[in-house]
Amino acid sequence: MSAAIRALLVDDEVLARLALRQALAAHADVAIVGECGNAVEALQAVKALAPDLLFLDIRMPGMDGFKLLHQLRPQALPMVVFTTAYGQHALRAFDAGALDYVLKPIDQARFDQAMDRMRRHWHGLQAPVANPASVGHLQRISVRVGEHIRVIAVDAIDWIRADGNYVQIHADGTRYLHREALSHLLDVLDPARFLRIHRGVIVNVERIREVHPLFNGNAEIVLRDGTRLDLSRRFRAGARAVLGLP
Known part of the structure; x- marks a missing residue:
């Protein structure tokens, strides 16, 4: 049995993190390893927990989601799925290397699509190679x-x-x-x-x-x-x- 994909939730709204937990309940191969209410906490959590997957809000007090990604070393950057209520940031999110961009309130079917895309990317990273x-x-x-x-x-x-x-x-x-x-x-x-x-x-x-x-x-x-x-x-x-x- 393969190891679970370790996810960190980053959102300044408690209800938004709860909605993410509920959406992830349908994905048994993902384990939530932590939650953060702001980008400063998230920086520390990424370094301490080394998650495989980051669910990241964009608009947060202080440092926003984009600035958080710039603070992380490229080799330590997990897979990123942005979750936000503001659709105008979609292009910038993909430019920042995000795998997907899910609008709030979360639609389960759309969320599942994002998870499928993440999973294909994950399996590609984990695939054994001869060399x-x-x-x-x-x-x-x-x-x-x-x-x-x-x-x-x-x-x-x-x-x-x-x-x-x-x-x-x-x-x-x-x-x-x-x-x-x-x-x-x-x-x-x-x-x-x-x-x-x-x-x-x-x-x-x-x-x-x-x-x-x-x-x-x-x-x-x-x-x-x-x-x-x-x-x-x-x-x-x-x-x-x-x-x-x-």
């Missing part, structure tokens, strides 16, 4: 396609490009638009398998077929499917180390 160097790195990405969720194995990804508040994920000949910050993907993807070649581009090193040197230290990378991508001079050193370039 020990990849342990702890993301193995799957869940992408919304219309009314459905497509689960993409990271091994199937050819390359990724930043696109405003989204990223374009190119995998198996298909382009998926996914609300995720490129910087967050860089934190969770295996750096031995995914190489940053430009400020807004990551490429799967297994898909690289050729590298063509250009002027001024830049280069062009050609993938197996013929896709051509720029390797900027800024990231040439990292490519040299990973690809063994001269």
Whole structure:
């Protein structure tokens, strides 16, 4: 039996935390390890309890939910689901790396959808891999396609490009638009398998077929499917180390 997903509830309203507890009652694989009424308490609780999942209100006295996330070290950041009564913060919440955004008062069906998304992400993080160097790195990405969720194995990804508040994920000949910050993907993807070649581009090193040197230290990378991508001079050193370039 797998260990429970350990959750911390952060909301300055007692009734809101009670509503979260009631909504979580339908999810037996989640264990509530603590509650906090403000962001200062939450900072201490995250450090002490190391929760896997954070249910986080946005508007709280003093430090708000976004500032709380900025105070946490990226490597210590749990999965985050924002819970708030204010829908206008949705875009910023996803930009901050949240898995989902649930409006209050909580609708159980919508909450369950958020939990399903969280669970898919969690299983991707926990999935065993053959290469020990990849342990702890993301193995799957869940992408919304219309009314459905497509689960993409990271091994199937050819390359990724930043696109405003989204990223374009190119995998198996298909382009998926996914609300995720490129910087967050860089934190969770295996750096031995995914190489940053430009400020807004990551490429799967297994898909690289050729590298063509250009002027001024830049280069062009050609993938197996013929896709051509720029390797900027800024990231040439990292490519040299990973690809063994001269």
